[in-house]
Amino acid sequence: MQHSDEQPTRDQLLAMAFADGELEGEERRAFELRLISEPELAGEVRDVRALAILARQVAPPEPQDAEWDRLERDLLQRLLKRGGFTLFSVAALISLVLIVLAAFEVTTFREVLLPTCTLCWIVGALALLVATLRWRSRTLPHDPYVDVTR
Known part of the structure; x- marks a missing residue:
């Protein structure tokens, strides 16, 4: 060169x-x-x-990268993400149990499992939504493309 x-x-x-x-x-x-x-x-x-x-x-780290690192260490952010994914996993497992019970026409636990499953889906989705909104609000000031127009 x-x-x-x-x-x-x-x-x-x-x-x-x-x-x-x-x-x-x-x-x-x-x-x-x-x-x-x-x-x-x-x-x-x-x-x-x-x-x-x-x-x-x-190259020095981008300001947004530093904020992402802070959020990854933040206890509330970790709880929201892990809790949301855990609740989604529990809801998926309960849904599978409900499908198996329905296949065998067992209605014994349906009254308990159906509301529990619905609650897990809703609370899990809300936790992940809050985690995402919190992440976006914290990183938005560092986003280099905010002022870019087409």
Whole structure:
């Protein structure tokens, strides 16, 4: 890779576009054929990819990532997520039991299991909804795409 203050050549721009996945269709196929026959161009793509990896390694963490880490350690957030998923799992298990009981035409436990199952579905869904809304409200101020318009 050239290291100078000169403008990048067309091949360097193509290598960057290829490494970023921006070439499509016929242009991509033509460039891939050139890579086979031109080792210098293949080296250019290798250098661009290595530079991209290096840039990701030295970049500071995004503010949103720090907030996600804080939320993952937050007790209430963990309880809401785990509780919601646990209640959903219990509701699914009770639903299976109800299906099996219905298949064998057993109605003994249906009066207890049906309301319990419904309650687990509702409370589990609410817990996950609250966890999601809480996560979104905490990370929204750090979202870099909030002010982007089409």
